[in-house]
Amino acid sequence: GAVVSQHPSWVICKSGTSVKIECRSLDFQATTMFWYRQFPKQSLMLMATSNEGSKATYEQGVEKDKFLINHASLTLSTLTVTSAHPEDSSFYICSATHPRGQEQYFGPGTRLTVT
Amino acid sequence: AQSVTQLGSHVSVSEGALVLLRCNYSSSVPPYLFWYVQYPNQGLQLLLKYTTGATLVKGINGFEAEFKKSETSFHLTKPSAHMSDAAEYFCAVSASGGYQKVTFGTGTKLQVIP
Numbered sequence: 001g002a003v004v005s006q007h008p009s010w011v012i013c014k015s016g017t018s019v020k021i022e023c024r025s026l027d028f029q030a031t032t033m034f035w036y037r038q039f040p041k042q043s044l045m046l047m048a049t050s051n052e053g054s055k056a057t058y059e060q061g062v063e064k065d066k067f068l069i070n071h072a073s074l075t076l077s078t079l080t081v082t083s084a085h086p087e088d089s090s091f092y093i094c095s096a097t098h099p100r101g102q103e104q105y106f107g108p109g110t111r112l113t114v115t
Numbered sequence: 116a117q118s119v120t121q122l123g124s125h126v127s128v129s130e131g132a133l134v135l136l137r138c139n140y141s142s143s144v145p146p147y148l149f150w151y152v153q154y155p156n157q158g159l160q161l162l163l164k165y166t167t168g169a170t171l172v173k174g175i176n177g178f179e180a181e182f183k184k185s186e187t188s189f190h191l192t193k194p195s196a197h198m199s200d201a202a203e204y205f206c207a208v209s210a211s212g213g214y215q216k217v218t219f220g221t222g223t224k225l226q227v228i229p
Contacts, residue, residue, distance in 0.1 A: 006158075032214050043205065043219045044159075093158055097214050104209075104217060106151075108158035 003027055004096050006107035013084055013114055021079045021110045023094030029074035030096035034104060035067075038091040050077045084114045117142040117208045119220035127226040134178075134193040136223050138206030141187065148189040149207040149217070150180055159205065165189065166211070176200070201227045 003026040013019045023033055031052045036044040048058045048069050056069035066088075068080040077096075081088055091111050095104040122137040140146055147166050151159040163174025170182040180191045189206060206220040 034216060043221045046216045046218075049216060095217070103161070103164065106159040106161075109156075111156065 002098055002103075002105045004094065004105045004107040006092075006094060006110050008110060009108060010111045011113070013112070015085055015114055016083055018080055018082045019084055019112060021081075021092055021094075021112070023077045023079070023096070023107050025075045025096040025105070028096070028098055030077075030098070031074060032097040033071060033077040034095045034097075035069060035077070035079050036093045036095070038093060038109075040091075044093060047079075081112065084112070086114045088112065089114045117146065117210065117218050119206050119208050119218055121204075121206050121220035121223050123223055124221065125224050125226065127228055128196045129228050130198055131195050134191070134196045134200065134225065136191040136204050136206075136225065138180075138189045138191065138220060139187050140189060140206070140208045142208055142210070144210045147209045147211055147215075148180075148182060149209075150174065150178070150189075150191050151205045151207060151219075153203045153205065153222075155202075162191070162204075196225075196227045198227050198229065201225055 005024045007022045033050040035047045037047050038044045047062045048056045050056045050069050050071040052071045058064045071077040091109050093109040095106045118141045120139045149164045150162040162178050163172045165172045165182045173179045178193045204223050207217045209215045209217045
């Protein structure tokens, strides 16, 4: 149990276009999900906290108008990178908090390449 | 506020040798501590976690870690390295509960030499 999936696993898009990444908790409901970003050979940095039915809370320095987060249901959160640029190329990982509240479960990640 | 320091961005061990990956943390509240492993182009897999209770925590694949409050440390060990252990390892800390953000260390890349 406690599986989190992400779709797509890999996406290539052209500069200036938008791309949506989905994060799903498959076997539990998650009121809270988190979005992280990982640059090559670096650690994960929290981008935002997503709470079902409310606006996401962004970390300092993260552009909320560029990285749109929607947590419309208890099993789905989406991250939309708007007007993507090559510097947005990164590995994006989501996590979902299990209702037991003890732990976040991480998705397998989505690699975004902007050309 | 919380932070994690992993000493050594690269660690090399011989197959069969002891694995020791160091992690020190800082937290203003009682911490939850985690070790994750990441293989190339993959997500994170939880190795083990400390929340409360027993300070020696056993995880998957023969790994264990000991929470030492006095030293603010949570070092990861494995008695005998296997080739399949070669990966990136991240130590992480959060305030108690899964609804708090997780702060990751910079990672340690483990190389296992045959």
